[in-house]
Amino acid sequence: MELPLVSVVIPAYNRPNTLQIAIDSVLEQTYPQIEIIICDDSTDDRVHEMIIPYLQSFPQIQYHKNERNLFLENWHKCFDLAAGEYINYLMDDDVFHKEKIAKMIYFFNEFENITLVTSYRQTIDESGQLLPPIYATAKLYDETRIMDGKLLGDVALTRCLNVIGEPTTVLFRKKDLTELYGVYKGKQYSLINDMAAWLLLLSKGKAVYIPEALSYFRRHPNQNNNTLGLKAYSEWLDIIIASRDGGFLDTNDLFKMALHSYLERVSGYEQFAEDIKRIETILASLD
Structure with a gap:
């Protein structure tokens, strides 16, 4: 039986170091059917720069950089982009x-x-x-x-x-x-x-x-x-x-x-x- 997809959604904000740890903890999950949706509300490019190697290696990761600060709307954007039957938010720290x-x-x-x-x-x-x-x-x-x-x-x-x-x-x-x-x-x-x-x-x-x-x-x-x-x-x-x-x-x-x-x-x-x-x-x- 095909396992249901779980969307792990991450509203990111200016924390590339802890975000990297958070992403790694998702990639290490024993459950195989997971996508990762990252919506970046950061005020600089550090998260984007950190995430580039991940995007090249892990097709299950989606990254979206917001053109303006969305705050609570960023949470809604993560939800809307999720394709999974199940959702788990993950704070970037x-x-x-x-x-x-x-x-x-x-x-x-x-x-x-x-x-x-x-x-x-x-x-x-x-x-x-x-x-x-x-x-x-x-x-x-x-x-x-x-x-x-x-x-x-x-x-x-x-x-x-x-x-x-x-x-x-x-x-x-x-x-x-x-x-x-x-x-x-x-x-x-x-x-x-x-x-x-x-x-x-x-x-x-x-x-x-x-x-x-x-x-x-x-x-x-x-x-x-x-x-x-x-x-x-x-x-x-x-x-x-x-x-x-x-x-x-x-x-x-x-x-x-x-x-x-x-x-x-x-x-x-x-x-x-x-x-x-x-x-x-x-x-x-x-x-």
Whole structure:
């Protein structure tokens, strides 16, 4: 039986050195049917220069240099160019375990109604050395679990934290993502676009969590998580509220847990004063 094609899509930006490591980790996959789509949003030609030898040697790699900076549209461009039945985003500073795709696609082939497969992700430093997990990347379960997607979504929402994984972590079926990547309930999220995509997928079926480290999440001073800081929380309240229409947080107790988690994150910061007032109003209406 012919194996389905998996598209590994990489929105690249000014990181030729780590991008090369990321590409190599895809080329080393034990799963044979993979194409690599690179859409380059860089402000210089270093990525293009690095990629030329790869294009000469590996026909499964496609490279597209954007004429202007596309930002979020670059993610959509990657998706549109993908020919695979399955898609896995790969950040240009992250790394795949060599068996990532093979181990994840097994669940789509063997079980019904799977819409998202994720795993534990190992944190690494700038040089690739292993780091202890941070709160968001701590192992959720010690055994492989197949669970209702909404249950996994609720775990993230009630913690106000993306415990499901960064874009690198998740494999999904292309046809299941029926909105643009990062769009949820009509809103394009930019700082938590991965969570928006995961909620859309989780609302449609079952999720798989694998406790093995099948990807490596690189932490460094210039990544978005560090440079955006508290701004990353600015979209969480909207997605918590919107998620109820998608079947998440379907009891008042779960909804309250999510709102209180958000309050804990932003309490004491003046820029979130309006959000705090909004939450207090919502909580009062639930009592």
